[in-house]
Amino acid sequence: MNQQHVAVIGGGIVGLAVAERAARLGHRVTVLEKEDHWAAHQTGHNSGVIHAGPYYKPGSLKATMCTAGNRSMAAFAEEHGIPFEICGKLIVAVDDDELPRLNALHERALANGVPVALLSASDARAYEPNVACVAALRVETTGIIDYAAVSVKLSELAREAGAEMLLSTPVQDVRVTGSGVEVIHDRGVVEADLLINCAGLHSDRIARMAGLTPAARIIPFRGEYYELAEAKRDLVRGLIYPVPDPSLPFLGVHLTRMIDGSVHAGPNAVTALAREGYSWRDIRVREAAGDLTYPGFVKMASRNIPLGINEVWRSFSQRAFAKSLARLVPAIARDDIVRAGAGVRAQAIARDGSLVDDFLIQRAPHQVHVLNAPSPAATASLEIARSLTKTAGLET
Structure with a gap:
């Protein structure tokens, strides 16, 4: 060679x-x-999660590389003395309407070779005493790390x-x-x-x-985070995620204990007005004009107007953000969360408006x-x- x-x-x-x-x-x-x-x-x-791979289409690059990466990333961290923890997580169905999606996710996780178990509400609360759910999926090999x-x-x-x-x-x-x-x-x-x-x-x-x-074209989506106030961190022991909507590329607002002990909450997902738009103040007119007039984005956005409005509202309303978190952990109130920065996701969108999965x-x-x-x-x-x-x- x-x-x-x-x-x-x-x-x-x-x-x-x-x-x-x-x-x-x-x-x-x-x-x-x-x-x-x-x-x-x-x-x-x-959010520093070592994902296990239950979400992805069996046989896809995401599925095969995530399940292998779950092992290789942990091994790399152990070899080089980088702090990490394999703590597992709960994916929770808050009401009966979400049970079919939870069961489908269980089947997909098994197809991907991910160690998972369906739990009753009482069994889920043995892991997370403050969680609200009718059932949950326990994913054993999810971890946390500082990337x-x-x-x-x-x-x-x-x-x-x-x-x-x-x-x-x-x-x-x-x-x-x-x-x-x-x-x-x-x-x-x-x-x-x-x-x-x-x-x-x-x-x-x-x-x-x-x-x-x-x-495809990269469209930037900003994910804004809160974190639990230090006095409220004991409301969450590990990672709590909602059942995702399979039509969307985002997993929904969730709660993640970080490797430093803090608990991050989020992210929401709003269109950023710059490729590196970490706040509403970050605007690059030429970038935004090109991204927002791209035919693929226009088609995608037109199909998700109510969702987009809700995400923007939650971006500005701490009360609305806390309400989303309270679906998972009812004890979380508006004053229990504080702003914790943002990230920008590079989401590829095809010209026909489909999200590259x-x-x-x-x-x-x-x-x-x-x-x-x-x-x-x-x-x-x-x-x-x-x-x-x-x-x-x-x-x-």
Whole structure:
């Protein structure tokens, strides 16, 4: 196997996992990240869950990589001394109308090989005494971790293996040559045999720079979080999730005990007005105009007007947010939650308005573009890296 020069765009957990693996395999690697630190966006703003994989279509990339990633991420953390905990979680049906969806999720989890058990309401309260439900699904292998810490360790390992790690280096253009690619940045040019685009919120833009027509457009959705006040943290022991609506890409507002002991609540989901729009004040007119007039977004939004209005209202109303949480844990009141920041999800939407459900990877000569890698991409990051390096011919 010949050594190749691999240019990785993006210093989130997927890009760093790819860089670490490629460098460890003996390839020359250059990572370009526009921010001044690693895991600056999606990776550094998520809820820190090591997902088990009950939600995803059997046989999909999400399903297979998540279940494998659940094991490999825990093993990586243990090997490198990164704090984590396999604590399990409850997915709860609050009323009888949700039972068919809970039962369907149980069947899907079993098909994916995820250790799960259906519980009665009383059995569920043995795990979470304050939960409200008529039944629940216990997912044993769900865990919690700090993915920013994982990313820092991956960056250190990649550097130790010889990778060139460039922070504060925004990509300005990509030129395809006969033998590879040239990645132009503000301080020079990286000439590489292979480009791997892991740019997350900007992945479709990088693909267009490289001359491709992306199969979907990234639309940013902001997820806003609260956390339980310190005096109320004992209302939640672990992780409590609602039964998800399978027609939506989001799991719904949930409660997650973090590795530092705090309990995060959320996120909701509203359209961001910038690719990195962490608040309503973050507006980039050109970005927003392009995203909001994209035919796929218009079609998707027109089918979900009531849902969108509800999400926007909850964004502004702490009382409404608390009410959503009280469906799961009735003891939570408005004054029991405090604002805790936000994250922005890069959601790929096809031109026909359909939400891209699975990981989306688009290839061209000398190029690999990761165009859709939302949750559970952090959980699956080591498996995504393994798959990409194999299919790109970087390992046998």
